[in-house]
Amino acid sequence: MIVTCKKEVPARWIFFAVLPWGAFAFVGSAAGAAFLFSLKKFVENPAGLTFILSLPSFISLVTYPLVSFTSDRIWTRFGRRKPFVIASWTGIVTALVLMPLMPNFWALLAVYMFYSLSSDLNATLDALKLEIIPPHERGRATGMMSWFQNLAGIVFYFIALGRFDDVRFMWGVPLFGERVIYWSAALLLAVLFLLITLGVKELDQKSPLRGERITPRTFVRGLLDPELRPIYLLVFSISALNAGLGPLGNLLYTDQWSYTKQQLGINIAVGGVINIFIIGLLTLFADKLNRMKAYQTLIFISLSINVCYYCYVNFVLPDKHPSLVEIIVFGESGCIVGLLMMMVYVPLVYDYVRRNKLGTYAAGAGMVGRLTGLLTLNGVGLFVWGYATLFQPPAGEMTRVVLREEVTKPELLASLRAPGTAWTRPSDGAPVPPAEITAEAWQANGTFTDRGRTWEIRCRDKASAALDEERKKLAATQSERLASRKMLEDRAAVLRGKGDLGKAGRIEADAAGRRAETDRLAAEIGAIDATLAARCEAFRGEVDRVLAGRILEEGEALREAATADALLVEVPVGRRPEGEVVEAMARDLRRELPETIDLRPVKRENGYAFALSVGSRKGSEAEAMALARRAEEALLRVAGARAPGLFGPAGAGMPPFTFSHQTALTLRVATVETPTDTYVSPITRIVNPFLSLFHEVGNPRRKLDAIGRSLRLGAAGGNGGGHLRIDPGTEARTIEVTTLLPSSSVLQEREAVPNVDDAIGRRLAAGIGTGALAQPGLLAQSRRFYDRLEEAAATQKLTLVRPRLASAYAPMRYDYMSGYIWMFLLSSLGITMTFVFRGIERRGGIRKRGVEEEHAS
Incomplete structure (x- = not known):
């Protein structure tokens, strides 16, 4: 049994006293990160999201301080802190069970508010912990608490969050990842509920505050106790410093940087694994530092790290999109400083508070913290919204066009907003003010630049934005109805299988009603889509009119097309070659034998072989044989270095080979983006030597290699199927692709003949010339390959x-990173408060009464 208010306690008491904080880290993540994604199904606007998430703070302004204040002034047979904890945990478990079951926004909001109210009753848990742990042990206890919180974060983000959208079936019952997350948090808290109720005993401290009437006057007088007022400056400082982006931080990862929930979870979990070891090291020093000096030093370092991160993302990275490694480096740096800062801050503030005023202090600190939270949470949402309104492209019709010549942003805007352009708004036909026409250079990889050929041009249209909001509401309702209809149909099928036809029929009738409703919603959504599409087509016509003659012509993307002869040389091997070895050998062959197109493994009836394709000029069969022999010799040399013994033991002689004549198609195509990634960021340059021990890093051709793999997988069969070479073109922003075309019979069996009468088809016909007549289907094969190349390139943001x-x-596009500017303002204000506090302490306005009380006891 753990007993409160002891001068010395065993280590196991500290362990069990801080264990609930691990559970609440998991619960808080479920009610924070997971709830954000649950809420985002109904609300999109960041200001709206942050406002809804701040609503509990309005209630907490009263309930949290009142609970803390009351706990100093009562006594029950269970103690003065435990009754509130027991009531709180019961409500939290109930809310977590109900949250994922709520069918609409208002029901979800009601349960969230109940959860928040129950959480406020938990205000006394911190005071209960501090009454168990004496002041001289609180630094190490804070480190241990951080360790548990970190471990819970690893479990949540690495395992749970990525499963949010999953649906699995167990014994015919659907298990939704969203529900499992909330319910596992509820189960964890229910288990620890037994620890608090049965394992902790509070000793009566005979507090002089017991029995004091709780009135508005005594409440305010207690909160404004002269001993406590200065400490609130530190509370404000830490609340401002820890504000961060709040829930918008998750949207920065998923919406702006396009990472999945699983990648977000892995990123946080990797940092958590590192912290598992770092926290233990930091805990050794937590009680040995000058707490105030260490705290001020750490907050300066924390602010500096955030400033460096913001500048690095916005001014160093060309696409403003950090890699996971870069996120981990900055995130872990800030996390280490933050952990040490909290290990110093928590015992620091309680050094100034005596035991019988812990609840009163918690009340005042809770009120200050929540008022600061309202400011920071709503402030960051409004700041991001205002920043987007002023500096980001507006919501409305959009067209992306490619110009013949590169221009700068000011030059293009001058043309778009020139007198006499007379833009018309597609939604109502009204004239559009020139300032509401915007242009931004566009690249699929997100690179930001003020000069380019490809531009995204927008027209601000509030009517279309309102129509889109209506569509989102209809889509959310449709999704809910589809899910309920599917569940009804599944239940009816189960009942029919059991022979209960009457009940199955009633459920099927209900499902039919849902089907009619979803069909109606689908029709309304389709009508909105058609309206928006028509408006966008009208705006595209306006752009074509204003930029007439400057936009690229159809077919100009294909700079060159040609066909040529090629040889396909097959050489048998002794065993199945590994994929990575084949790729490496192909790279080596292209350096040693420039005519090499590709190298692919082939499955034969009696084993395996290499199929090596090389470009060839028309000539005699003897010349073809000489080229094939040269290709075989180059293959053997490369294999000897990359995979010894692949062609049998040394000295076994030259393996037999065969070769055949093929048709090779070469295309040179212009791209919007640079096809190779030559830029290496400073942090990536530093960590690459370490990462290279585990896998290849820094390959500038990675996009081209990935496109090649995609094209090979989707290639038609037959001789030469899947042989391909893709390289950067000789001109800037072009790629050159060579492939072996399969026989026309293969194409006819597997694919419909594409349209060859468009601009690309005509350029292909002009490029391959008489070859189109010599081989039936050659033009169609070439056109089909071009389409596949375009699709494969798009998957790699090329x-x-x-x-x-x-x-x-x-x-409207939101830049969540802009919220860091808001963070800097708050952090500067928080740092100022610490200097004010130190001035009060030097003048004797506050003493370390908690430490004095321990020494006197």
Whole structure:
């Protein structure tokens, strides 16, 4: 049994006293990160999200301080802190069970508010912990608490969060990842509920405050106790410093940087694993530092790290998109400083508070913290929204076009907003003010630049934005109805299997009603989509009119097309070659034998072989044989270095080979983005030597290699199927692709003949010339390959140029990273408060009464 208010306690008491904080770290993540994604199904606007998430703070302004204040002034047979904890945990478990079951926004909000109210009753848990742990042990206890919180964060982010959208079936019952997350948090808290109720005993401290009437006057007088007022400056400082982006930090990862929830979880979990070891090391020093000096030093370091991170992302990275490694480096640096700062801060503030005023202090600190939270949470949401309104492209019709010549942003805007352009708003036909026409250079990889050929042009249209909001609401309702209809149909099928036809029929009738409703919603959504599409098409016409003659013509993306002869040389091997070895050998062969197109493994009836394709000029069969022999010799040399013994034991002689004549197609195509990634960021340059021990890093051709793999996987069969070489072109922003075309019979069996009468088809016909007549289907094969190349390149954020890349409604784009500017302002204010506090302490306005009380006891 753990007993409170002891001068010395065993280590196991500290262990069990801080264990609930690990559970609440998991619960807080479920009610924070997971709840954000639950809420985002109904609300998109960042200011709206942060406002809803701040609503509990309005209630907490009263309930949290009142609970803490009351706990100093009562006594029950269970103690003065435990009754509130027991009531709180019961409500939290109930709310967590109900949250994922709520069918609409208002029901979800009601349960969230109940959860928050129950959490406020838990205000006394911190005071209970401090009454168990004496002041001289609180630094190490804070380190141990951080360790548990960190471990819970690893479990949540590495395992749980990435499963949020999963649906699995167990014994015919669907298990939704969202529900499992909330319910596992509820189960964890329910287990620890037994520890608090059965394992902790509070000793009566005979507090002089017991029995004091709780009135507004005594409440305010207690909170404004002269001993406590100065400490609130430290509370404000830590609240401002820890504000961060709040829930918008998760959207920065998923919406702006396009990481998945699983990648977000892995990133946080990797940092957590590192912290498992670092926290133990930091804990050794937590009680040996001058707490105030250490605290001020650490907050300066924390602010500096955030400033460096913001500048690095916005001014060093060309696409403003940090890699996971860079996120971990900055995140872990800030986390280490933050951990040590909290290990110093928590015992620091309680050095100034005596035991019988812990609840009163918690009340005042809770009120200050929540008022600061309201300011910071709503402030960052409004700041991000205002920043987007002023500096980001507006919501409305959007068209992406490719120009013939590169221009700067000011030059293009001058043309778009020139007198006489007379833009018309697609939604109502009204004239558009020039300032509401915007242009931003566009690249699929997100690179930011003020000069380019590809531009995203937008027209601000509030009517279209409102129509899009209506569509989102209809889509959310449709999704809910589809899910309920599917569950009804599944239940009816189970009942029919059991022979209960009457009940199955009633449920099927209900499902039919849901089906009619979802069909109606689908029709309404389709009508909105058609309206938005028509408006965007009208805006595209306006762009074409204003930029007439400057937009690229159809087909100009294909700079060159040609066909040539090629040889396909097959050489048998003794065993199945590994994929990575094959790729490495192909790279070596292209350096040693420049005519090499590709090297692919082939499965034969009696084993395996290498198929090596090489470019060839028309000539005699003897010349072809000499080229094939040269190719075989180059293959053997490369294999000897990369995979010894692949062609049998040394001295076994030259393996027999065969070769055949093939048709090779070469295309040179213009791209929007640079096809190779030559930029290496400073942090990546530092960590690459370490990462290279585990895998290849810094390959500038990684996008081209990935496109090649995708094209090989989707290639038609037959001789030469899947042989391909892709390289950067001789001109800037072009790629050159050579492939072996399969026989026309293979194409006819597997694929419909594509349209060859468009601009690209005509350029292909002009390029391959008489070859189109010599081989039936050659033009169709070439056109099909071009389409596949365009699709494969798009998956790697490499765009083949076209006059008009897209035309659609585009919502407002939010830059969540701009919230860091708000963070800097708050952090500077928080740092100022610490200097004010130190001045009060020097003048004798506050003493370390908690430490004095321990020494006197």
